[in-house]
Structures are given as structure tokens and as C-alpha cells.
Amino acid sequence: MKPCARKAGPSSNLLQNINTGPVIAKVAGSVKKLGQQYKDATLVLYNKANLQPIAVRKPDQNGNYQFLGLNTNLKTFVVAFDQKQQFNAVIQDSVVPK
Helix, strand or coil, rough: CCCCCCCCCCCCCCCCCCCCCEEEEEEEEEEEEEEEEECCEEEEEEECCCCEEEEEEEECCCCCCCCCCECCCCCEEEEEEEECCCCCCEEEEEEECC
């Protein structure tokens, strides 16, 4: 094998800038499957303005989740993916941090 000389370039142009204002808020909720709390999901918080992911979380043992440190004027939506792939993804649209 021939050695490869690759160099990591700056990635700042690939990341989105999210302005944080003086008010810090959160998005919180719970994941349920057939009316029962569900912990085997992956939640992704997206910026509604540019459709870029902001954060990824897994719910706790009780199915509760939260995304902390957000600005109150940020428009977002949350997508929950079932890790067991038994159900389709669920979207909660127009989520505003409080």
C-alpha cells in the first residue's frame, strides 16, 4: 500500500451559525409508542430556516428528551426515528424553544 498524505481542511463553511441571544431556552418532550413511553428512538432537532440538523439526542429510560441552550427566536422541528425500525419516523413541526 502506498502512503496517503491527506490533510484535513477547515470545516467552518459546512457548519451552520446559530445566533445565541441573551435568552436561552430549551425544547423538551417525550417519545411514546402506542401510548407507552418509548426509549428506543433517536431524535434530531432541525433548523427550519435551512433544514440543517442542530442536535441529536436519545430519550432517557422514561422516554423524555430535551435540547438545551437554544435561542427563543429559533424556528425548529423534531424528527424521531425508531431504532428498531418497526414504525416510520415521526415529525413534530413548528417547535419554538421556550
